[in-house]
Amino acid sequence: MSTSVRVLIASHLEPEHVARIAAVDPRIEVLHAPGLLPVPRYEADHHGPPRALSAAELERWRGLLAAAQVSFDFDWYAPSQMPANCPDLRWVQATSSGIGQFVQRTGLDRSEITFTTAGGVHAVPLAEFALTGVLYFVKELPLLAERQAARQWVRYTTRQLAGRRAMVVGLGHVGRKVADVFAAMGVEVWGVARDRDLELASVTRMTDVDGMDALLPEVQAIVLCCPLTPQTQGLLDRRRLRLLPPGAIVVNIARGQVIDEPALIDALADGHLGGASLDVAAAEPLPPESPLWGMRNVLISPHSASTVDRENAALTDIFCDNLGRWLDDRPLRNVYSREKGY
Amino acid sequence: MSTSVRVLIASHLEPEHVARIAAVDPRIEVLHAPGLLPVPRYEADHHGPPRALSAAELERWRGLLAAAQVSFDFDWYAPSQMPANCPDLRWVQATSSGIGQFVQRTGLDRSEITFTTAGGVHAVPLAEFALTGVLYFVKELPLLAERQAARQWVRYTTRQLAGRRAMVVGLGHVGRKVADVFAAMGVEVWGVARDRDLELASVTRMTDVDGMDALLPEVQAIVLCCPLTPQTQGLLDRRRLRLLPPGAIVVNIARGQVIDEPALIDALADGHLGGASLDVAAAEPLPPESPLWGMRNVLISPHSASTVDRENAALTDIFCDNLGRWLDDRPLRNVYSREKGY
Numbered sequence: 001m002s003t004s005v006r007v008l009i010a011s012h013l014e015p016e017h018v019a020r021i022a023a024v025d026p027r028i029e030v031l032h033a034p035g036l037l038p039v040p041r042y043e044a045d046h047h048g049p050p051r052a053l054s055a056a057e058l059e060r061w062r063g064l065l066a067a068a069q070v071s072f073d074f075d076w077y078a079p080s081q082m083p084a085n086c087p088d089l090r091w092v093q094a095t096s097s098g099i100g101q102f103v104q105r106t107g108l109d110r111s112e113i114t115f116t117t118a119g120g121v122h123a124v125p126l127a128e129f130a131l132t133g134v135l136y137f138v139k140e141l142p143l144l145a146e147r148q149a150a151r152q153w154v155r156y157t158t159r160q161l162a163g164r165r166a167m168v169v170g171l172g173h174v175g176r177k178v179a180d181v182f183a184a185m186g187v188e189v190w191g192v193a194r195d196r197d198l199e200l201a202s203v204t205r206m207t208d209v210d211g212m213d214a215l216l217p218e219v220q221a222i223v224l225c226c227p228l229t230p231q232t233q234g235l236l237d238r239r240r241l242r243l244l245p246p247g248a249i250v251v252n253i254a255r256g257q258v259i260d261e262p263a264l265i266d267a268l269a270d271g272h273l274g275g276a277s278l279d280v281a282a283a284e285p286l287p288p289e290s291p292l293w294g295m296r297n298v299l300i301s302p303h304s305a306s307t308v309d310r311e312n313a314a315l316t317d318i319f320c321d322n323l324g325r326w327l328d329d330r331p332l333r334n335v336y337s338r339e340k341g342y
Numbered sequence: 343m344s345t346s347v348r349v350l351i352a353s354h355l356e357p358e359h360v361a362r363i364a365a366v367d368p369r370i371e372v373l374h375a376p377g378l379l380p381v382p383r384y385e386a387d388h389h390g391p392p393r394a395l396s397a398a399e400l401e402r403w404r405g406l407l408a409a410a411q412v413s414f415d416f417d418w419y420a421p422s423q424m425p426a427n428c429p430d431l432r433w434v435q436a437t438s439s440g441i442g443q444f445v446q447r448t449g450l451d452r453s454e455i456t457f458t459t460a461g462g463v464h465a466v467p468l469a470e471f472a473l474t475g476v477l478y479f480v481k482e483l484p485l486l487a488e489r490q491a492a493r494q495w496v497r498y499t500t501r502q503l504a505g506r507r508a509m510v511v512g513l514g515h516v517g518r519k520v521a522d523v524f525a526a527m528g529v530e531v532w533g534v535a536r537d538r539d540l541e542l543a544s545v546t547r548m549t550d551v552d553g554m555d556a557l558l559p560e561v562q563a564i565v566l567c568c569p570l571t572p573q574t575q576g577l578l579d580r581r582r583l584r585l586l587p588p589g590a591i592v593v594n595i596a597r598g599q600v601i602d603e604p605a606l607i608d609a610l611a612d613g614h615l616g617g618a619s620l621d622v623a624a625a626e627p628l629p630p631e632s633p634l635w636g637m638r639n640v641l642i643s644p645h646s647a648s649t650v651d652r653e654n655a656a657l658t659d660i661f662c663d664n665l666g667r668w669l670d671d672r673p674l675r676n677v678y679s680r681e682k683g684y
Contacts, residue, residue, distance in 0.1 A: 041497065042497060042498050042499045043499035044499055045497070045499070124502060124504050124528065125500070125502050128477065128480075128481070128502065128503050128504070128527070129481065131473075131477070131527075132474075132477040132478075132481050132483070135470065135473070135474040135477065136474075136483070138470075139470070139471065139474050139647075141474070141478070141483070141641075144641065144642065144643055145487065147642075147644070148635055148640075148641075148642045151630040151632075151635040151636075153626065153627030153628050153642075153644040154644055155383070155384065155387070155644050155645060155646045155649070156384050156644070156646050156649070157384040157385035157386055157387070157646070157649050157650065157651055157653075158467070158646055158647065158649060158650055158651075159650055159651050160466060160467050160470065160650040160651070160652060161470050162466050162470070163652070181526075181527065184523075184526035184527070185470070185473075185523065185526070186466065284495065285495030286495050288493040290493075293490055293493040294493075298490075299483075299486065299490075300486065300489075300490045300495075301486055302489070302495045302496055302497050302498070303497060304497045304498050304499070304500055305481075305500065307497070307498070307499050307500060308499065308500055308501055308502040309499055309500075309501055309502070310502060310505070311499075
């Protein structure tokens, strides 16, 4: 590719990261109008509330969309209209790892546009959250908080994470990192993958969804890291929750719909489960009336475990690498598969 | 050694562990009278409240002490009198890792008895607590708890542990395990040891107490794992606390006196420190009036982080190994050094 490529920055990105993108190759022409983009509510927020644009501003934004050949993130204004509004657009680098639902809902999966995901960017912070979520209950931090509030120094016998067994469901970027982190802590990791013959150093036993039921009674924790697909919707249902042994810990860093949430609430309310650390919920934001909020054995994180202060730097790393590949006609990393849905 | 050896079990131990001790060698004669021992308040409690013994029971207990050649734990009834009451006693296997203060206070350090510590038994659970204590603040769990109590789903930018830097002070059994665990999480670990030339795979930079001041401004967390000695008393004093960068996290799994506690309280109250996870306090139990109880950036664990459900199994492992060494006249593991104080 000898001519220039016009790269639209379609969601908030700090100037130093935009400068890095521009510097990848002399052929790159960056289209960046921060004044037309949603204002982030927090660092690395790519989903701020829509910005009210004047007619003239909207016209300018449409002009940028029309010129874009590559886009960093989807159009925040009218994503479903991108195929029509962006006639030259051939590739969107998403800022999220799980875009299946989004591209299906917007119909973008029926376009010719290539999508690459942020897969891998969130693996480290999500694995850290998964570990935190398990340690939180293994070390009985809710109990410690209550005792601290009551100013009571009461010695007790706590538990050790090392030597326990965890099941990791889904072994993509995130699941593999989760498996590595838990294995490093002395946890025996069992995996559930599409390909039950997948071999990973950190996973001592691999199975597929058909084989997981037989193993559920033998794990003390389960970490959900799979994409949301028709196959994984409601995967951890009432029956499977009851196959887990009493006191088991559930961590969900996938999507809320992977768990039957009413069944989860029941299994927490009657004490069958030792705890649940949830970064996602079936409906987000989790409604104020959800019983999950008030449960002592629940840790709620508002779908933020993947959002860390250095996220935009990591996203820019992926995008710059992919831009180099694009310009050299090499295969992109993290290409979204319409067939698999992730 | 061809004759028998009489082994007293001087604190609570489950029958299966006592049986393992008895099975180490045919020459072992176990003296075990559970009805004369303090009743544990929780699993693996070796310091239950003194038991009220009748005159006859006390006589029986004294008979056992007089017969003991080896003892699992110190006499709970009158430890300072052990040299007089146990004329045949040559070795005590302690159930605690840090016994320096205890043997000095009781005068037992002036006896001829050999002491072995539980060093190593607590390394894994203490390292897990240290990691939990750092993740608790890095991942802002106090904030999440407040939002959860208010039923507020507010997305936010959290932080990543990987890529940060931690200083581990004291690189014995516990400190080495702490260094390994943090390094496995992608943390750069700097160490403070007596021997600044000590080389450990998980520690990228080693210094001694004289060199630590220059490094304090560059670490985001400090984990105290050193024994309490005249050299380490008040080690983390007001000046050194202020050398840590704003937002730094302090973890104390050593002894409370290693920190200047009033200075710590000040550095927490004015927000200089991001958090402190304390398994120990200058005075234990921590008095109800201590401001530490009410601080949002403090996690208090009642000197229980080392006490895990499988502790007695691990203690028995050490003792059985040492009994084999004793009978074979090989050097014991974990011998307490009167000179070093640990």
